[in-house]
Amino acid sequence: MSSETGRTRPYHHGDLRRALIDTALQILQEEQNWEFTLRELARRAGVSHAAPYKHFADKRELLAEVAAVGFRALRQAMEAAAAGHEGEPEELLAVLGETYVAFALESPARFRLMFGPVRDDEPPVPALQSAAGEAFEALRAAGAGSGGGEVDTRTLAAWSLVHGLATLLIDRRIPGAPSDTAGTRALVARIIRASVRAPA
Amino acid sequence: MSSETGRTRPYHHGDLRRALIDTALQILQEEQNWEFTLRELARRAGVSHAAPYKHFADKRELLAEVAAVGFRALRQAMEAAAAGHEGEPEELLAVLGETYVAFALESPARFRLMFGPVRDDEPPVPALQSAAGEAFEALRAAGAGSGGGEVDTRTLAAWSLVHGLATLLIDRRIPGAPSDTAGTRALVARIIRASVRAPA
DNA sequence: GCCTCTATGTTTTCGCCGTCAACTTAAAGG
DNA sequence: CCTTTAAGTTGACGGCGAAAACATAGAGGC
Secondary structure, three states: OOOOOOOOOOOOOOOOOHHHHHHHHHHHHHHOOOOOOHHHHHHHHOOOOOHHHHOOOOHHHHHHHHHHHHHHHHHHHHHHHHOOOOOOHHHHHHHHHHHHHHHHHHOHHHHHHHOOOOOOOOOOOHHHHHHHHHHHHHHHHHOOOOOOOOOOHHHHHHHHHHHHHHHHHHOOOOOOOOOOHHHHHHHHHHHHHHHHHOOO | OOOOOOOOOOOOOOOOOHHHHHHHHHHHHHHOOOOOOHHHHHHHHOOOOOHHHHOOOOHHHHHHHHHHHHHHHHHHHHHHHHOOOOOOHHHHHHHHHHHHHHHHHHOHHHHHHHOOOOOOOOOOOHHHHHHHHHHHHHHHHHOOOOOOOOOOHHHHHHHHHHHHHHHHHHOOOOOOOOOOHHHHHHHHHHHHHHHHHOOO
């Protein structure tokens, strides 16, 4: 409801939380890792070093929210890419895979954060769980499986291929891989198309 | 050459470095992450908190050496599994893939550490680079490609599939996945066999 | 056999971090 | 208008990574 013009800062200080998540995403993009300190984040957001604790229990929770935003973005990207390919399941799967890898390459650190390990000893962050679940649902829907909660074999194979390719690429683990965007995109397309064409 | 009985501690204090790497691997296995402090590591090794700096420039270098040991272990495991399947390329690839995933499941944190991002701004650790390269060479040799330094398409597809499956499994990202070892093993075998049978 | 040299380990110190507790401020609502 | 309370600040604590200054004990030259 706040207008863009006029007094930009809302009442107290502004809606931190949103600002903190945005700033965290910025730093994540700049430094390509999430080893930045909470104090640095607060500094860049223009608040005191303890202010974030009014919105997040600790650093893990803040990062989990950032990851959740990432999963929503991934889901949107996949849904947008899927539009218009409802008729042809093979093409749909290929396009979805290319989108998945492109998403990872576009922001490697965010992708790594999203797929960081789910630790058993820490309490789960609900927003992250639901966002991740919905993203995977978009992926599962493209597979041959029915509407159940399980992932069918073919879909899982495709997902694994695409996820592994994305991971290996962003971690620069493939020896002869091209370093430019165009070459990488061609490589991804080649591998995905070849695998999709041959139904497992 | 040191006997197990008698004076166990060698001259000065022992061969730290080896001890530190071993202890780090232990903690890594116990806590399933590498957020442990260098001071905690020194404590468990029975030395002062600054002693590690006589053997490693910083914490990253120590972790890189741990990762290098992991790559050597992965290479050994794959070579052992490959023995006896020289004649049949399809079976060889499948067995190699199963070994790869089993290695990841056996020690998830070590696997994650090994495949952590290669940062451009940090100086590379030679031992890690060579160990990783040799492990990938063992994998590439199983593919249809020749002896060049590049990875052929089919091999890369297989590697991606297996790497992605391993990653998704250890990060508990697959919704309906079995939690027990036997079930997981069966799932892995099913996916790999199906994909290998259908040449891309 | 002694004596220096140097690798290895210790102590001390520094600045910074995550987190918490106590205090302050200002928007909201009866 | 005045109280309540969410949101932000200040200050403190223990612990960390890293570096500097210091200590010690094998090893090798003489």
